[in-house]
Amino acid sequence: MATKVSRTVEWNGKEVPVYAMQTISFSALLSQEPAELEKLVRCCQNEGYFYLDLNNIDGRRFVDDYQETLKLMHHFFESPLEVKNEYGLITPHLGYEPIGSRNGVLENTRDGYEMVKVSRDEIQRDSPHIPRNIKNSTDLKILENAISGNNIMSKAILSGLSTGLGLSGARRFENLHRNDRPSTSTLAMMHYIPSDPVHDANVGHQKHTDISSLTVLFTEQWGLQIRPPGTKEFGFVEPKAGTAIINVGDSLRFASEHVFQSCIHRVVPFDYSEHRYSVAYFLRAEDDTMFVDSEGRNVTSRQWHDEKFAAFLASPMDQAKTPSSLLLGGMKEDESDVYAAANRKPVVVEEMKPAVKAH
Ligand SMILES: O=C(O)CCC(=O)C(=O)O
Numbered sequence: 001m002a003t004k005v006s007r008t009v010e011w012n013g014k015e016v017p018v019y020a021m022q023t024i025s026f027s028a029l030l031s032q033e034p035a036e037l038e039k040l041v042r043c044c045q046n047e048g049y050f051y052l053d054l055n056n057i058d059g060r061r062f063v064d065d066y067q068e069t070l071k072l073m074h075h076f077f078e079s080p081l082e083v084k085n086e087y088g089l090i091t092p093h094l095g096y097e098p099i100g101s102r103n104g105v106l107e108n109t110r111d112g113y114e115m116v117k118v119s120r121d122e123i124q125r126d127s128p129h130i131p132r133n134i135k136n137s138t139d140l141k142i143l144e145n146a147i148s149g150n151n152i153m154s155k156a157i158l159s160g161l162s163t164g165l166g167l168s169g170a171r172r173f174e175n176l177h178r179n180d181r182p183s184t185s186t187l188a189m190m191h192y193i194p195s196d197p198v199h200d201a202n203v204g205h206q207k208h209t210d211i212s213s214l215t216v217l218f219t220e221q222w223g224l225q226i227r228p229p230g231t232k233e234f235g236f237v238e239p240k241a242g243t244a245i246i247n248v249g250d251s252l253r254f255a256s257e258h259v260f261q262s263c264i265h266r267v268v269p270f271d272y273s274e275h276r277y278s279v280a281y282f283l284r285a286e287d288d289t290m291f292v293d294s295e296g297r298n299v300t301s302r303q304w305h306d307e308k309f310a311a312f313l314a315s316p317m318d319q320a321k322t323p324s325s326l327l328l329g330g331m332k333e334d335e336s337d338v339y340a341a342a343n344r345k346p347v348v349v350e351e352m353k354p355a356v357k358a359h
């Protein structure tokens, strides 16, 4: 099925597609309406992404939670770097990553965002490990609401997919994502700094598929681009008020026996002068879930997470040596991507090491 382009926008000196995305109603999903479940299954099989419409009585609270999270993020990111680095990156799914911890979206750049992650397992502990500048009881409540709300949305989607595919009992996808089992599920809060792709050393977010089973993303700002299966170029995802952007990640692709599409995406500077904020919840499978990965290997969910995270953090040289099946979860691109190299004046970028704290 050909992917539809809803319109084009001018970006980087040319007209670029804005990809049309299906919308799934959270309300219809809760009632498991058969037509909605069929549409949901088709979205995951054909494209690997969709909007989740939260403009209804059950969904609006999650949009409100996102607004609260945004305020908390401003407070966190506007604190001095020493305060943020004091928390550091405790484990790959918990902690702070400063700007430039990973490769950027263009050759010879490092990334243009800082990120703080609070994991679902951590927020449930008696004294969770949380940065001290977002740790009062109001902050903890905001983080708990965001994590539980995103968990509820993503579980409703998993449940709809299981029913839509006729899976029962232990074969249902929810059964690989039980709430009381250890997992790397986490809430990632991101702040992208203004950047000019031609001159700046820190630009965007590298091309990848997500490690997760499902990603629930909130953002009000442009910048996210996807590369739908079979298309020849990246195009924008239009942010829409009252909706979350959902994409399938590698784990659900593997759990579906590689029938669902894991979404190839990246983040580019849209308005070069803008600070951009996004919140992604990564619902991940229980650590010891077994999958067959894109190379036919038997791996646990945790192993896939750890290997792919190491590839995310690897230097450009080391990353070039890892198979593309790791960064792209076995998804194929039809034609090579010219933006990454063509838009760059040759610059020398000092390699920056991520601030990973030993604990
Ligand atoms: O910031 C965004 O819009 C997407 C971020 C993303 O792709 C990720 O964190 O995996």
Ligand SMILES: [Fe+2]
Pocket: 208, 209, 210, 265
């Ligand atoms: Fe992503």
